Amino acid sequence: MLVVTLFVASFAIYTAMYLAPGNPIAALTGGRTPTPQAIQVLEERYHLNDPFLLRYARWLGNALTGDLGVSIPLRSDVSTLIRQRIGTTVQLVAFASLIIVVVGIALGVLGGLRRGVVDNVVIVLSTLSAAVPSFVASIILLSVFAVNLGWFPVLGGGDGFLDQVRHLTLPAFALAFSSIALVARITRAAVRDEMGREHVQTAISRGIPYPLIIRRHVMRNAAIPITTIVGITVASLFAASAVVERAFTLNGIGAYLIQAALSKDIAVVQGISLVIVAVFVVVNAIVDFLYATLDPRVSLGASAS
Amino acid sequence: MSLVELPTATVASSRRLLAGRGLPFLRGTGVVGHVSAFVLFCALLVAVFGATIAPHDPDLTNLSFAFVGRFQNHYLGFDSQGRDLLSRLLAGARSAILGPLAVVLLSMLFGTALAIATAWKGGRFDTIVSAALDVLFAFPAIVLAIIASVVIEPGLKAASLALAIAYTPYIARVLRSAALRERSRDYIAALEVQGLRAWVICVRHLGRNMVPLIVAQGTILFGYAMVDLAAISFLGLGVQPPQADWGVMVSTGQSGVLQGYPMESLCAGLCIVVVVIAVNLLGERLSDRSNLVTR
Numbered sequence: 165m166l167v168v169t170l171f172v173a174s175f176a177i178y179t180a181m182y183l184a185p186g187n188p189i190a191a192l193t194g195g196r197t198p199t200p201q202a203i204q205v206l207e208e209r210y211h212l213n214d215p216f217l218l219r220y221a222r223w224l225g226n227a228l229t230g231d232l233g234v235s236i237p238l239r240s241d242v243s244t245l246i247r248q249r250i251g252t253t254v255q256l257v258a259f260a261s262l263i264i265v266v267v268g269i270a271l272g273v274l275g276g277l278r279r280g281v282v283d284n285v286v287i288v289l290s291t292l293s294a295a296v297p298s299f300v301a302s303i304i305l306l307s308v309f310a311v312n313l314g315w316f317p318v319l320g321g322g323d324g325f326l327d328q329v330r331h332l333t334l335p336a337f338a339l340a341f342s343s344i345a346l347v348a349r350i351t352r353a354a355v356r357d358e359m360g361r362e363h364v365q366t367a368i369s370r371g372i373p374y375p376l377i378i379r380r381h382v383m384r385n386a387a388i389p390i391t392t393i394v395g396i397t398v399a400s401l402f403a404a405s406a407v408v409e410r411a412f413t414l415n416g417i418g419a420y421l422i423q424a425a426l427s428k429d430i431a432v433v434q435g436i437s438l439v440i441v442a443v444f445v446v447v448n449a450i451v452d453f454l455y456a457t458l459d460p461r462v463s464l465g466a467s468a469s
Numbered sequence: 470m471s472l473v474e475l476p477t478a479t480v481a482s483s484r485r486l487l488a489g490r491g492l493p494f495l496r497g498t499g500v501v502g503h504v505s506a507f508v509l510f511c512a513l514l515v516a517v518f519g520a521t522i523a524p525h526d527p528d529l530t531n532l533s534f535a536f537v538g539r540f541q542n543h544y545l546g547f548d549s550q551g552r553d554l555l556s557r558l559l560a561g562a563r564s565a566i567l568g569p570l571a572v573v574l575l576s577m578l579f580g581t582a583l584a585i586a587t588a589w590k591g592g593r594f595d596t597i598v599s600a601a602l603d604v605l606f607a608f609p610a611i612v613l614a615i616i617a618s619v620v621i622e623p624g625l626k627a628a629s630l631a632l633a634i635a636y637t638p639y640i641a642r643v644l645r646s647a648a649l650r651e652r653s654r655d656y657i658a659a660l661e662v663q664g665l666r667a668w669v670i671c672v673r674h675l676g677r678n679m680v681p682l683i684v685a686q687g688t689i690l691f692g693y694a695m696v697d698l699a700a701i702s703f704l705g706l707g708v709q710p711p712q713a714d715w716g717v718m719v720s721t722g723q724s725g726v727l728q729g730y731p732m733e734s735l736c737a738g739l740c741i742v743v744v745v746i747a748v749n750l751l752g753e754r755l756s757d758r759s760n761l762v763t764r
Contacts, residue, residue: 165603172604177616184620295745297696299703299719300738306723307731318727342696403609407700411723422704425615426623433619437612445607 166449173441174227178220181434210236223434232435237427242435246417250439253409253416255328257401259336260343265394268344272351272390276359277378286348294345298404302338302411309334319413335412339405343397350393354386361385387458395451399444498754505751512744516566519559527552527560527713536730548718548733549725550711558736561713566744568625568708569694575633576694577687580640581679585671587641588648599645602638610635610697618706625698628707632697636690647682651675681759689752692745699741715741 198206207213211222223233232242275286296304310318316334358364359382367377406418413419417436424432495502520527524542534540534551545554583602587595610632617631618624651657652675660670701707702716710717715737722733 168600169604169607173607176604176608180616180620291746291749295692295742295749297700297738297741297745299700299716300741303719303723303726303731303734303738307726307735311727311729311731400609403611406611406615407704410704421612421615422706425619425706428619430619433616437616440609440612441607444609448607 166445169445170442171224173445174224174438175220177434177437177441178223181430182216182219184428184430186428186430210234227435227438232438233431235424235429235432237429242431245420245432246435246439249415249417249420252414253402253405253418256332256335256339256405256408256414256416257398259329259332260339260401260405261394261398263336263340264343264347264397267340268347268394269351269390271344271348273355273383275348275352276355276386283352286352290345290348290352292345293341294349296341297407298338298341299407299411301341302335302408305334305338306411332414335408335414338411339401339408343401346397347390347393351386351390354389355382358382358385388455391451391454391458395447395454399447399451402440402443497758498751501750502754505747505754508743508747509751512562512566512747515559515562517563519562523553523556523559525553525556527556528711529553536725536728538732545736546732548722549730554733554736557713557718557733558715558740561715561718561737562740564625564702564708564712565695565699565715565741568629568698569691572629572632572636572694572698573687573691575629576636576640576690577683579633579637581644581676581683583637583641584644584648585676585679588645588652589667589671589675602641605634606638608635610693611700614697614701615704615706618701623706623709625702625708628698628701632694632701636694640686640690643686644679644683647679648675651678681755685752685755685759688748688755692748692752695741695745695748 193202193206211219214222226233230243232246234240235242235245238245271286271290275283275290306318310316317331361381364377364381367381368374403418405416406422408414409416409419410422417439421433421436421440423429424436491498491503492506495506498506515522529552531547531551534547535549536547537543537551538546540546543553543555545558548554548557583598587598613635614628614631617627621627621630657670657675660674698707699714699716699719702714703720705720708714708717710721718737719734719741722731722735722737725731726734
């Protein structure tokens with residue numbers, strides 16, 4: 165299923181880009197009128213005259229070996245261009261995921277276990293943060309913490325580990341903001357569900373220490389819906405990071421995808437779209453795999469059917 | 470809460486929800502639902518009439534007023550180009566609200582049709598369509614919109630179409646399971662025995678019984694559509710400046726933010742946040758209600 169999805173997705177991306185308006189020869193020559201011989205040379209070098217399916221097959225075959233073609237405006241290898249930038253995006257997504265997991269689950273557990281004021285605060289906070297899009301969060305964080313208070317640098321990526329963390333803190337929070345609410349909400353509902361279960365009630369009535377019940381009986385079972393939502397969220401962060409990278413002028417693949425789309429750099433749009441879709445599919449597959457480890461019933465059920 | 474209490478509590482709350490007072494189509498959504506609906510109604514009015522009630526020309530630039538604050542009847546001051554901020558907010562509501570509305574209508578149309586068709590036909594048709602939707606599921610909405618901006622052209626139309634397609638699998642998945650549940654009900658079998666044609670049953674009975682769920686899902690989707698569409702405009706691939714739009718304004722105001730004049734970005738951002746909060750709250754209440762009705 166994974167392979168089929170990727171295959172069809174790659175075909176869809178390639179076909180869409182093939183249909184995009186624009187003439188690669190014009191892009192190559194930069195507006196000058198080329199001689200017929202020059203056109204012929206360029207057509208042969210970039211295989212522009214081959215049938216569509218052959219070009220797709222060549223592109224896919226190369227993509228499988230890590231070669232995503234050549235960016236015609238930059239005359240440079242797309243894979244190299246992506247490799248130079250993907251580090252920033254991975255760091256940003258990892259940082260944001262960490263924030264989402266820690267803050268989201270903490271808020272959700274608090275709201276799930278403590279009824280009353282704490283729960284209401286969690287609900288209000290998550291309703292508010294769910295409605296703040298990442299680009300608005302970026303602007304607010306930039307305005308407050310970078311421009312007015314000057315605690316964090318305004319733009320750019322930074323050098324060295326600590327400096328990078330300092331540069332990525334605001335972007336990561338901006339990226340994490342609305343997802344925290346989602347994770348908190350699901351966690352809260354899952355914890356509350358588990359607290360009401362018979363085995364938990366039995367454990368409480370038998371006087372088993374409260375922390376032990378929470379850890380062994382409540383959290384262990386609540387981990388399954390939480391893993392689902394965290395997985396979906398993290399997978400979607402790769403695409404969402406484009407917005408935040410652009411707002412903070414970080415040099416990641418998301419910002420590069422936007423730049424390529426604006427300048428009609430077909431090969432780069434193809435390459436990065438494929439990478440983002442692949443990451444999304446693979447992360448979802450990993451989550452499916454995690455179910456089986458978290459919940460032995462899942463794998464047992466699958467083998468029985 | 471023990472297990473014994475749970476059902477009675479649910480029954481009591483559902484009775485309260487369903488019997489509650491309120492406007493006919495909002496019954497059972499409580500005070501929060503009504504307030505949210507009122508906010509959305511106002512937003513819709515601004516979206517339709519905003520450009521006409523704007524006190525000044527939203528596109529009139531006057532560089533000597535750049536970043537000037539509140540001044541005479543310019544209640545929010547000016548942006549970096551010296552354009553009246555309040556007028557731009559009012560005019561920008563149109564694309565920021567009607568755009569997502571079009572997205573929601575389109576994807577609900579696609580999603581509902583696919584959901585009912587697959588649930589009704591089943592078999593190979595269901596397998597193929599569901600597999601195709603699973604592939605589409607792998608494309609994040611923003612990536613699809615970026616691809617559309619290259620293939621068609623950057624603008625509101627391409628972005629809206631891309632988002633409508635990107636959301637269809639989510640809607641179809643949720644509605645398909647509801648349609649399957651509904652299809653297995655006795656009344657559908659009874660209608661079939663009476664010899665009604667399939668599409669009559671689907672549209673008049675099955676589809677009609679799913680309306681509360683469809684409305685709830687559409688409301689929730691509106692929040693996502695609004696955020697994503699504004700994000701795409703923020704990236705420069707949606708509504709094109711100098712046209713006023715909330716997403717574009719957050720982006721054009723960014724230079725002001727860095728110079729210490731965050732009004733434009735913050736006001737436009739605040740407008741988005743307020744509408745999204747209202748949509749989310751209403752959507753939540755509507756979906757709680759539809760769960761109670763279908764159970």
